[in-house]
Each structure stands twice: as structure tokens, then as C-alpha cells.
Amino acid sequence: MRWGGQIVATLLGAAVLAAAFPSSAAVSDADVKAAFLPRFARYVTWPPLAAPSGSNPFVLCVVGDDPFAGGVDSAARTQSVDGRRIVVRHLDSVAGAGDCHIAYVAGNHGQSVGQMLAALRGKPVLTVTDSRNGGSRGIIHFTVVDGRVRFYIDEAEASLDKIAISSRLLALAIGVKQR
């Protein structure tokens, strides 16, 4: 009887809490993508020369038009990779993006996504594209399936760029282009 009462109380509490916090469906896709971007750093291994040395942070670049309205900056501040900070740079062109570890390639009026990607090809930069910005695909390519943000991974391109991607991440991709 006593246990039964406790269980009932717990269930009631759970119902109240569930009502108080709205589900994640309320978060926008852009916010989700902004949150995802710094996290990729944890599942990717850069070649030794490209990896940050000393106390240098990881560099996350948004190349082109920033669709996140500062969402990436706030997301990056809360994330770290093995204690290493992540800094966000906003670049208008792909020039200077060679130092980036992760580059969200959005393209702009001057340069298309495809052109930017071509400029970064062969460099140890994890390029991320978005299906909203056309069909050009970087190593990771965001898309939305059934209202959820998902991604493709081009492992062949990654290996050309000397970037190793964790199988854990590969497992989450909705499609992987094999080497």
C-alpha cells in the first residue's frame, strides 16, 4: 500500500513535469544545426599538422551567409573537446577558411557553395553543407527528415582531406558515401 502510494505520486509528478517543459519539437531546425556544428569536433580526427596544438582552440567557421543568427556562437561557448574551447569565426569568403577545423559552407552572393567547397577541397577542413543551400555537398550534409535534422556523410571526401570520422558518427548518418 505504501509502495503503491509512492508509485502513484511519482507518476503524478512525472505528468506535471512533462506538462511544464515543452518537448524539443519547439526548437527550430537552425538551432539544432547550430548545436550540432561544434559537436562534430568530438567525432572527427584531423591530421596532426592540422589539429590544434598547445592550448589553441578548435576553429569553427561559418563561411558565407550566417543563417543561425548567433546560434552557433552560443552553442560553441557551451561545448568543449577534451577541454579545448571552440571559437567561431564568421567569414564572408572561403579565403582564410583553410585554417578552420570545421567550416559551415553556406555560400553567398559572391560565391556559391560549390565554389567554396572546391576551394577547400584537399584541405583538412570538415566541410558542412545544408540541403537548404542547394545540392552541393560537403563532407557532412544537413537535411531534414520527418521534421528531424539528419545528415549525410561523404567519407570518401573526408579521407581525401586526411580527416577520419568516428564510426559512431557514421552510424548516425542517413547515408554514407564510402571511400
Place this chain on the structure above:
Amino acid sequence: MRQIIRGKWRTAPIAVFGAAILILLAGIAIILEYNVSYGRDRLEQVQGLVDILAASEAAPLDFDDPVAAQESVNAFRVNNQVRMVAVYNRNGRAIAGYDRSGAPVPETIVTLPQPGTNAMRVSAPVEKAGERVGTIYLDVDREAGSRRFTRYSLLFVLAFVAALVVTGLGIAQAQLREANRELTDRADALGQANELLEEQMEERAKAEEQLRQSQKMQALGQLTGGIAHDFNNLLTVIQGSADMLCRPDLPDAKRLRFAKAIVQASNNAASLTSQLLSFARRQPLKPEHVEINTLIRDMEDMIDRTIGERIELVLDLTADGCTVEVDKAQLQSAILNVATNSHHAMPDGGTLTMRTESLSREGPRRMVAVEISDTGRGMDAETLDRAFEPFFTTKGTGKGTGLGLSQVYGFVTQSGGEASIESKPGEGTTIRLMLPCVETDESVVSAAVRAGALPEQESSSILVVEDNAEVGAFAEALLSELGHEVTRASSGEQALELARSQDFDIVFSDVVMPGMGGLKLAEILALEKPQLPVVLATGYSQEIAETGAGGRPVILKPYRLATLSEALSKALRGHAQN
């Protein structure tokens, strides 16, 4: 010592129960330890599972992929010990989960209920590159209750059985020791009882010895009374007659009468001493073959005279009477003793029946029974019990010695037979003498020696050895009267010297003498002069009673002229024949 042992035994059961309880406690301790270590192992095992899950859930949590998260979780469905798996993101919201009961997992960490009974909850943070991305909760069964119970109960039963065995063994051991102790106690008690018994027996033996001593003294008193009286009477006759014989002018007829009176009195005295010795079983018996029916027929006249005219004597002698080997004089004396008793038991007359009966062969030898029955007063039970007792007499003081029936008993048992009495007051008495028969073809029937009828014989030279001067003079007088040439020696040594220096036809020697005795003398002479016959004479000799005379003729003192004469001539004849 004994107390210490007892104390030790008493504490034994406590030690045993202690051991049993220790075993039980050890069993319980092992169970508890097992339980704890099992829980620890299980925890490590589950922690390992959760860690694996956490590793695979990092990416799905990072990238908010419930499907991928659920795929990893689903791997745990195959493990039927897993109750619940819940994966929460960094915001505490569930993105994947599994509950064995089919219910959905709580959506937030805060609504996660406590694990159920017998469930173990392990949680692990999901971390990637030092960043915490979520939390995993895993509830597993501690262990199937029945299995755990079975295992523990098995262990417990084992411990319990061990404890039981130890207890049982201990109790058995304690009981054994207790039994042992009781046994020892009983043995001790028995030993004490035995000691007591031995003491009592010793006391009893002392008492019996005292009783015997007093009986002996009493017997001596009776003996003194009885014998002294009889002897005094006889001595009176002998003395008086001898005094009369000393008177010078006595007519021949009177002289003969007094001489006969002396002979008669001496006869009675000899018979008295003979009875005494017979009672003491120290009478040297001179066994000879006697046909029992002949002996009784020969005694008929004498018995008739003994019992008087008012008593009728009936002889009922069986056809196949047998020959017995006994001392003839003693047998006659025994029969006369019984006849005399019968005479006294029938003061008003009656019948005395003497029967002989050949008994069927029961033992190794055939027996003959001589039954002497009277129709007199009989005896009561008390008298009957003591009838064979020496010096016991129902006759007035001075009338009987109490040696009659005891002589009968002593003689019969000494001759290898038995004597018994049957009697009831008023119904007469039957005395039964049983004697062993001799299996022989030639029944040597000894002829009665008639007193006074001296056999014709030649004059011989005789060496008389006698330490007592009177007896020696008497023997010399007797033998000279018989026409023999007599040489006297007063000791064995002197006799030996004489025998070596002179030739004698025969040696007549006393047995008991200071220095060399008659037996020793006879032995030496047998070696030195085997042709020289030796006749021995004794009143009583311990030596002869024990070992016999070595086949030599022995005559008993007091001897009479006829006895001496016959013994000597027999010895001479025997040696002449050899």
C-alpha cells in the same frame, strides 16, 4: 583425577554445540560474503554494460537521434535480466529507453521512479571528449529470487547438515564416554564389593576356624570323658586281676580266670584304640581279599552273642556276593559296631536283618551293599545328621565313646566305599555300607586265626629290635615261650651291627625308634642280607600310614601271641619258598 575427567566429559557437549554453531555461523558468513561479492561482481558487470551503452549513446545524444539511441538500447532486450534502460540527454529528457514490462520509460530524469525490489540500478554519465552529453540508467534483476534462494538454501542445508553431523557425532561420543565412565564406576563398585566380600570371607574363615577349634576342644573333652572312663574300667580289671595273680597261694582255676579277665580287658582296650585310629583314618589298613557273604556267615555266632537272645538275627545274603579288598578286622569291627548300636536301639527285642546286595555297575567298579536294618527306636533328623560325627553319642556319659559309627564311616570311605543311614523315629534304622568289589577269579578267603591254637614250627634264631625295654622283654618272653632263640637289640644301629656279625633266621623290629627306625633298618638289610626276612610291628606309624611298609609284613600293637607266631612263621615260610 576422576573429578577432572568427569568435568572434562561434562563440558564435551558444550564444545560440540559450540563447534556446530561455529559451522552454522561459518555457513551463514559464507552465504553473506557470497552475496556481497556476488552483488559486487554483478555491479561491475552491469557497470560494464552501462559503460558500453554510454559509449555508443554519446553520438546519438549529441546529435539528438532517438532512433540510433533506441537501436543501441534494443541490444539490451535480449538480456532478460534487464528490467529497464533509459537514455537521457543533457537536458534530462529521455531519447530512448526500454522497459521489460512494456511501459514507456519516464520522459525526464526527475520522474524516474526508484528501482523495484530485487532490482539493481546503475547509472552512468554519457561523455564524449570530456563533455557530458547525457545520462543512462540501467535497472537489472539482482538475481532470480528462486535461484538465489535455491543456492543459499543449498549452502545453508550443507552447513546445517555438517552442524548436525558434528552434533550427532559429539553427542554419540559424549554418550560413549558417559557409558565408559559408568562402566568404570561399576567396575570400581564391583571391586569394592569384591574387597568387602573377601573381608567377609576372611572374617568368616576366622570364625569358622574358631568354631572348629572350639569344636575340637569340645570333642577332646568328650573323648577324654568317654575314653578315660572306658580305659579306667578296663585298667581296673587288668590291675585287679594282676594283683590277684601276684598272690602266692592261688588255685590254678582262679589263676586262669584272672588271666582270662586280663586278656579280655586288653582285647577291649585294643579295640578301643583301633577305633580311635580308624576314626582318625590313621589306622594302617591291611587290605586282603574278603568274600563278604562268607565273612558275615562266620560272624553269625559272634553277632548273635552281641545282640542277645531277645533279638532275632536274620541273614539275607544274595547269591552272587562279591569279594572286597578291605582290612578284614576293620570290616568285622564295623559290622559289630552297627550290630551293637542296633542292640541298644532295641532294648525290648526285635529283628536285626543283615542283607548283602550286588549293585548294578554304575561307576567304574561293581559295588556290593551291606545293609544292616533293625526294628528299633530309629533316630530323629537331628541325630541322623550327626550320626557319623565322631564323639557324638546318644548314650549316657561313660556308656559310649561316640566313635562307633564314625569308625564305620572312616573305614568305609578309606576303603573306597560309601556309608549311609536311613532312619525315622519309631521305624527302625538301616545302615548301608557300600564297598567296591574286586574282579578276581581266585577268592582268597582268609581263615580265621584261632587264638591259642599255635601252629607247629621249628626253633629259629630271632633278632628282636625294640627301644622300649618292657615291650622288648615281653616279646622276648613270648618268642622264647614259642621255642625260639632270641637276641635283643635296643636300636636300629645296634641291630644292624648284630645282623652283620651273626646269622639270624628272621628280624622282628619295631617301626618307630629314635635314630634308625624299623623301615630304614629293613631297607638296609634288604640290600645287605636279602635272604633275611623282616617283620615289622607298630602301634601307629605316620610313615607306614603314608607310604606303606614296602610289602613287608606289619603286625599291629598290641599284638597277641597267636598273631605274632603266625606272622613270623609266614615270613619264614615265604622266604624259604623264594
